[in-house]
Amino acid sequence: MAPSPQMQRDMLRQMQTIRRFEERASDDYHAGDIYGVVHCYIGEEAVAVGVCAALTNEDKIIGTHRGHGHCIAKGADLKRMMAELYGREAGYCKGKGGSMHIADFSIGMLGANGIVAGGIPIVTGAGLAAQMDGQGRVAVSFFGDGASNAGPFHESLNIAAKWKLPMLYVCENNLHSAQTPASQTLSVEDIAARAHGYGIPGVIVDGNDVLAVHEVALEAVARARAGDGPTLIECKTYRWRAHTERPNQPDSRSEEEIAKWMKKDPIARLVDHLKTQQGQFSDAEWEAMDAEILQSIEAAVTFSKASPFPAPEAALADLYAD
Amino acid sequence: MAPSPQMQRDMLRQMQTIRRFEERASDDYHAGDIYGVVHCYIGEEAVAVGVCAALTNEDKIIGTHRGHGHCIAKGADLKRMMAELYGREAGYCKGKGGSMHIADFSIGMLGANGIVAGGIPIVTGAGLAAQMDGQGRVAVSFFGDGASNAGPFHESLNIAAKWKLPMLYVCENNLHSAQTPASQTLSVEDIAARAHGYGIPGVIVDGNDVLAVHEVALEAVARARAGDGPTLIECKTYRWRAHTERPNQPDSRSEEEIAKWMKKDPIARLVDHLKTQQGQFSDAEWEAMDAEILQSIEAAVTFSKASPFPAPEAALADLYAD
Amino acid sequence: MAEVSFFQAGMDALAEEMRRDAKIFHLSTDAPYPLVDEFGESRVRATPIAESALTGMAIGAASSGYRPIVDWRQVTFAFVAMDQIVNQAAKIHYMFGGQANFPILYRASVSGGGRAAAQHSQSPYSMFMNVAGLKITLASTPYDLKGLLKTAIRDNNPVISFESNRLYPMKGEVPEEDYTIPFGKADIKREGADVTIVALAYQVHEALAAAQTLADEGVSAEVLDPRTLVPMDSAAIRASVRKTGRLVIADEAGPTAGASAEIATLVTEDPETFACLKAPVKRVCALQVPIPYSPGMEDHVFPDRRRIAAGVRAVLSF
Amino acid sequence: MAEVSFFQAGMDALAEEMRRDAKIFHLSTDAPYPLVDEFGESRVRATPIAESALTGMAIGAASSGYRPIVDWRQVTFAFVAMDQIVNQAAKIHYMFGGQANFPILYRASVSGGGRAAAQHSQSPYSMFMNVAGLKITLASTPYDLKGLLKTAIRDNNPVISFESNRLYPMKGEVPEEDYTIPFGKADIKREGADVTIVALAYQVHEALAAAQTLADEGVSAEVLDPRTLVPMDSAAIRASVRKTGRLVIADEAGPTAGASAEIATLVTEDPETFACLKAPVKRVCALQVPIPYSPGMEDHVFPDRRRIAAGVRAVLSF
Ligand SMILES: Cc1ncc(C[n+]2csc(CCOP(=O)(O)OP(=O)(O)O)c2C)c(N)n1
Ligand SMILES: Cc1ncc(C[n+]2csc(CCOP(=O)(O)OP(=O)(O)O)c2C)c(N)n1
């Protein structure tokens, strides 16, 4: 069953919010207001949004170094996200985390994580907790194609499969890890094939089709809630930008490949889909939605700039919980 | 093509040598002449012997904590092995290693290894070296069912598959890891199924049938030497004794299971096979072979006892190579 | 008070806490039988050999309201989980600005003497001390182990309990009633006036034996057991050294960048204590080599009462 | 002599050695382009993100006659490979009785200052110092880096080169001719009489700046750079402190069980040097916390010339 038109619009809004948020983050990074390392999710928005639309507030997810999309899709507050990028007190992590480490535990977002595959065991522990709670909650691990070659992927999937943990393992196969193409590092064409080794379903989906992603996510979530264990979902997708926003970053990918994938824009695709559903969506509505989004992002920036930097001595706080 | 009668006898001799060596090692351990931790391979002899019979002296292997069988099958000297268990100067490692760390680099035995799955990357590096050498050499990783759930297994198989390294990954599935049955930890029935995830052949073989093991090993070695990459071989087998020889070790396995598998004795099976090959092998020959083996082990013990303990200060030697 | 082994005191701490709090569960590659029997296979799980996953799973479960215990067993096996320890568990509370708590107990045995050779004989606690964000205990008696483990389980942070395998069979008095031992409080195991011996884990007992020998020679040695390495009770150590003027540290880890170096420096960087110092500090540690298998070599590597006493005599004769 | 960046000096060392010895090859998760261009994809391999496997593969290849170089890139990623480092690479020569050689160079960047937050800002070299069997370099100039890397590549043991990412853009003079720098030989970067500042990596430059300021105040500071952490040139450090009577250590790692504690203790446990010590030792280190993201907080965590100078004044006013 396709999601309602309203739900589709919500998905569109989230995808566009991710994109606009990152466009602004990139600008402000280059302007010197945001520091360190920023990895953009642009082009892959359909994955986080399609999956998280299948979740409740009680379900848990973990993101990657490319984590803004996961946060926004799970419902994080743009203001506190942007303030974190700005390194301010009002940021989600009081300025301690930055782009690579945004979390909102109150909505089940267990954090972006800067270690490739490092988040997979952690969220698998949240899946174990969900199972022990017995409330039908699920947990979702987002990770890249690169992470699927790392040890923690294997250890976690084996445990989750054996214990039938209520988990989704969502691989964002964007065909590259940093400067290295997946074709040079992946011994299989399809990462979903690895599911065989754990006796669980492995599903391949067009990661640029939010409705398709949502459908497989719904199915996997139902499976997980029913106690039937984890699903490995491989989303074929692509990042539009360089690995990070650092100036003069190398980019080993061909212009043709990038252009080809930009034509498969997941946002344009959903807009098209909504428009072709007779009477569902007008140009004006789309423009209005985008304007609203831009406004919310402007508001987030204003909020961030108004928030003070943490005192230098705040570096000493938060080492331990009480 | 079945191995020649002579070769079958050589295999039998090696299997029986492993068994007699460990029976003696266990006795001398309990008598206090051998220290630390001793893990016996008894019951699994067909795996190491069947595989190593497909190798040359130039090929490399790595063993596990249960490593005597791998050493003997690769042609290690019983005297220097036993002297190592005895902690003597004449031991392979001058008394630094003991049972869990015997190596003979001169015959391509890169060591027993006390870390579950720890040897897999190392011998994969030997496989890379073999590939770079271009001499048609291969490398073999022995590991347990337990190791197949660990990260280094996954990382190594992916790399070996992608780079088509001349490797055999030989899983000794003895159905248990220490006190924990594989049925509680393995998400798949057959570890060989994990080969799917790397796009390589995964073969299951009766690990108590040395001729069957040898046959699949020959095939995999041929594949590897031809540049077609690694094979995952799962040998279904069983250890007869407790996880270690430590007195009062718990053993979580049922007596029925142990008895069932002792009936599948790989040595008795080959003896039977040789005998039923009309005129190939008499009781007297078998007894003579066993007597010779026992003698060689007695000689190894005599040799060991004659070798001095290393000086205490020798603890400071061998920290670095020159 | 009952005489209980160090091993049993640890098990008792876990069992009593698990009875008290249903949110505690236990992961290890083999499950400890008495706990399985009492609490069932769902709370006391035998896991695949995948310490990296277990270590990380504890973090995720902790953030979901549980209080996991992961027994790595030998510290050796913790190294496959080091990313989860150093990059995740130690930093996750801090880097997310203190949003969530991660109450986790990790246990690991350390030490040597079992002829288990290099890979299975290690005492690398100082490596973990260097990582900000962990708490670290290192008990020397059944009483201390039980109390420290209970404190660890009730703490809202990742705590590592390092436990010397030489101590597991050792018996000691342990009260029936519930008690805890605060972190960061050293225990003076023997009072003395001429020299302070800061001793760790099993070496506490060697130091006490050395102190006895030294007493016969007319030397009064104080034996101080920090009990927790992080937080370290630098105040107690400094106070003792200000009293005695001399410091010997007995540790069966190697010296290089070890806990012993940290303890020495806590003393020598403190102006007031430095002013009282009458002799160079002395580390009585394992030799800086991997641990060899053969008994004579292995015994040569480790410190003991004889070497501790010699160390004390050396600083006294300065 | 050419002015070459620290980064380039490292690349040059690798390229020159690879030209000299066909047995050298290079593994890292992204391949360094200039080396790929010159030596091809078979000797300079881009690998899957599987640092544990890479680290172990180097061991196996080394035992087969190769001389692998594994660039972990950030030391952070070395923690997923810690089992292979601690349990295998460090011990394998020893535990097999010296049968085979394992010539391996591991490289890792350390330090902070890049607003990269807790996971990507670490300087944990002391953790590796504690492990017997490794050699460890920590260069402070392009000249030293190149010479140390060449020595490392020619060494028959596993060597870790830790490299401060703050230094990569820094330029310095590097001769055209082949040269090496012996391990275990400290370099006095500035001579002085009143205080010894042992400084590590980037802090050498901060210490030199502090020494300049102090000179204006009439204080003569000696700046000593150990260059290798294992082996550590304790003789040179002690000789310097015997001359000056005072020791300050500048390190951008946290202090607890750090290299700084080891250096302090090498001085205070040596009777002859202790006898010359006029003041407590002083560690000027990063604060013992993970590294925060926001610039003001991050800068507050790290030592700098100001804090070094203050540390020197403190020991001088004792
Ligand atoms: C264990 C580890 N090794 C290396 C890195 C450096 N690194 C950061 S992102 C990245 C590429 C990740 O690729 P992938 O998993 O496909 O995610 P993507 O960036 O494509 O979303 C690498 C190598 C890291 N963060 N962690
Ligand atoms: C990383 C690691 N974790 C735990 C151990 C402790 N340990 C030693 S042997 C063993 C069981 C290994 O099982 P398996 O791989 O099936 O080999 P088997 O003993 O059955 O031959 C365990 C858990 C270890 N050596 N290494």
Ligand SMILES: [Mg+2]
């Ligand atoms: Mg990718």
Ligand SMILES: [Mg+2]
């Ligand atoms: Mg097994």
